[in-house]
Amino acid sequence: MAKVSMIVNGTPATANIDPRTLLVQFLRENLRLTGTHVGCDTSQCGACVVHLDGKAVKACTLLAVMADGHSVTTIEGLAADGAPLHPMQEAFREHHGLQCGFCTPGMIMTAVDLVNRKGHDLSDHTIREELEGNLCRCTGYQNIVVSIAAGAKAMTS
Amino acid sequence: MYDFKYHRPGSVRQAANLLAKNEDAKLIAGGHTLLPVMKQRLAAPPHLIDLSHIEGLDGIEMKGRSLVIGALAKHADVAASAIVAEALPALSELAALIGDPAVRHKGTIGGSLANNDPTADYPAACLALGATIVTNKRKLKPEEFFQGLFTTALEPDEIITKVAFPLARKAAYVKFRNQASRYALVGVFVARLPSGVRVTVTGAGGEGVFRVTAFEEALQKSFRAKALDGINVSADGLNSDLHGSADYRAHLIGVLAKRAVDAANARA
Numbered sequence: 420m421a422k423v424s425m426i427v428n429g430t431p432a433t434a435n436i437d438p439r440t441l442l443v444q445f446l447r448e449n450l451r452l453t454g455t456h457v458g459c460d461t462s463q464c465g466a467c468v469v470h471l472d473g474k475a476v477k478a479c480t481l482l483a484v485m486a487d488g489h490s491v492t493t494i495e496g497l498a499a500d501g502a503p504l505h506p507m508q509e510a511f512r513e514h515h516g517l518q519c520g521f522c523t524p525g526m527i528m529t530a531v532d533l534v535n536r537k538g539h540d541l542s543d544h545t546i547r548e549e550l551e552g553n554l555c556r557c558t559g560y561q562n563i564v565v566s567i568a569a570g571a572k573a574m575t576s
Numbered sequence: 577m578y579d580f581k582y583h584r585p586g587s588v589r590q591a592a593n594l595l596a597k598n599e600d601a602k603l604i605a606g607g608h609t610l611l612p613v614m615k616q617r618l619a620a621p622p623h624l625i626d627l628s629h630i631e632g633l634d635g636i637e638m639k640g641r642s643l644v645i646g647a648l649a650k651h652a653d654v655a656a657s658a659i660v661a662e663a664l665p666a667l668s669e670l671a672a673l674i675g676d677p678a679v680r681h682k683g684t685i686g687g688s689l690a691n692n693d694p695t696a697d698y699p700a701a702c703l704a705l706g707a708t709i710v711t712n713k714r715k716l717k718p719e720e721f722f723q724g725l726f727t728t729a730l731e732p733d734e735i736i737t738k739v740a741f742p743l744a745r746k747a748a749y750v751k752f753r754n755q756a757s758r759y760a761l762v763g764v765f766v767a768r769l770p771s772g773v774r775v776t777v778t779g780a781g782g783e784g785v786f787r788v789t790a791f792e793e794a795l796q797k798s799f800r801a802k803a804l805d806g807i808n809v810s811a812d813g814l815n816s817d818l819h820g821s822a823d824y825r826a827h828l829i830g831v832l833a834k835r836a837v838d839a840a841n842a843r844a
Contacts, residue, residue: 421582438582438624461612462679463756474652474681480611481682484582485604485628529678536656536677551758552676 423487427452428496442486443467443478446493454494454524458554465553468525468532469493475532477552494524497531507531507570516566518557529553530567531574539571577611578620584629588712588735591625596733598623603735605648606682608675609691633686633737638663642708642740647686655680664705665843666747666765670697673751675758686736689721692728692784694815695759699785700778701741701749704765708740724783744769746799748839750832752779754819761820762828766836768799775833780814780825791833799841801834 424433427450434449446452446469455478458466462480469478470492497505504512507527517523533541533549546564555563583601585591595601601623604610613619627633633648636657643663645654654660654671661668674680674688674697688698689709702709703718710716712735721729730736744767751763760779767774775791778784794803809829811822820828 437579439577439579460615462608462675465676465678468678471681475678476681477678480608480679482582482604482607482611484584485607485626487584488629532677549677552678 421484423483425483425486425488426490428492436483438482438484440483441479442469442471442481442483442491445483445486446478446491452493452495456521456524458521458525463552463554464522465525465529466522468528468553470528470532473532473535475529492528494528497527505531506573506576507534507567510570510573511563511566514562514566514569516558516563522553522555526550526553526555526563526567527570530570533567534571534574539575541568541571543568577614578617580621580624583623583625585625585627587630588633588737591627591630592712592733592735594623594625595735598625601625603627603690605684605687606650608679608683609687609693627686627735634684635738636660639740642742643667644738644740645685646738647689647736648684649686651675651680651683651685651688652677654685663743664741664747666744666749666767666840667701667741670701670749670751670765673697673749673753673758679758685739689739690728690730690736692722692724692726693759694725694781694784695754695757695761695763695779697749697751697760697763697778700760700763700765700776702739703785703787704767704774704776705741705744705747706769706771706774707742709736710738710740711736718785722785727784742769746840746843748836748843750836750839752828752832762825762832764829764832764836766795766833766840768795768840772796773799775836777829780829782813782815788829788833795837799837801837804830804834804837 420435421438456466458464462477467478602621605627633646635646651671651674747767749765763778773795775788809826811826814822816822
């Protein structure tokens with residue numbers, strides 16, 4: 420067993436875990452933060468994207484012990500319970516950026532990372548290029564791209 | 577994934593000691609190659625030595641006429657570095673083509689080289705530019721370092737610490753990506769160095785990265801895409817799979833080499 424301590428959504432989390440535990444398993448099964456999804460489990464689909472020290476990573480391809488001492492933000496950490504949605508979440512709701520919703524948490528975490536790196540005025544082309552690691556099987560991406568462009572602008576205020 | 581014992585050394589020396597002491601131990605940095613194969617049970621190291629907490633191995637700096645990149649530098653760091661963009665823009669572009677944004681936040685240059693995947697991008701840059709691969713024990717040239725499919729000259733207790741790239745007068749990397757995996761179906765790196773022209777290919781060779789000397793000789797005489805007209809690459813020894821036949825890959829090498837020469841010339 421290995422001891423891990425990390426900050427998840429601003430709250431310290433400590434546990435004794437099997438070193439094989441993936442970060443996504445730790446989040447879902449130990450902390451019950453089930454907003455982060457497991458899609459392909461091969462670092463291709465992006466359903467498991469969370470932020471590690473503020474940067475988008477695929478939580479299915481990271482051991483929880485490797486995140487020891489670091490800070491993790493999941494979809495649950497973007498807006499407090501009962502508080503208004505994060506502007507990127509609100510943009511996905513407003514612009515119908517989802518159908519079944521399975522890929523949405525990863526899409527939104529990727530989108531917020533994209534805005535942090537590339538700013539608030541994002542071209543269609545940039546958004547599509549940056550989404551190459553996030554797969555959606557319902558929407559055809561059109562409304563996801565529209566949502567991210569709108570969310571990026573909304574994040575300025 | 578099979579069970580393993582997890583180690584977290586604080587220095588390269590400690591990591592090397594752990595490697596020497598524990599047979600079949602594996603190093604992990606970004607984990608984006610090793611963890612997927614451990615999940616598939618294609619690798620089952622009894623000991624995993626995590627390098628990611630060692631300080632000072634991820635620097636990017638100019639030293640004299642060389643661009644020196646620490647082994648733990650992430651692909652995203654290399655892609656976004658103003659130092660790399662100024663010194664070797666071809667290398668920035670190469671790093672930006674690896675995987676996807678989240679993968680680039682974790683994958684490291686040292687891990688890519690140590691794994692020597694025949695479809696990885698960095699080996700093409702190292703061989704084309706004549707980089708020096710520095711380990712805890714010695715300095716290796718790419719010709720001695722890369723030894724075929726997933727094989728390198730690294731000894732069991734040897735750890736890459738940094739890579740030093742000589743600067744090119746002109747260089748470019750053009751990659752034809754496998755649409756599903758983002759790995760190179762074929763990637764061609766062209767470099768015009770003070771010592772001559774080098775053309776290297778990744779993704780196509782059954783034994784990993786290799787040079788195309790016929791292209792190098794032609795480009796040495798005239799560094800123009802036209803100089804490659806009529807020179808064909810043999811399909812012998814090239815990979816053939818459901819993504820592309822050996823003949824197709826041989827054809828792509830010629831096409832991509834021309835595009836790379838054009839891109840290198842357009843930059844200067």
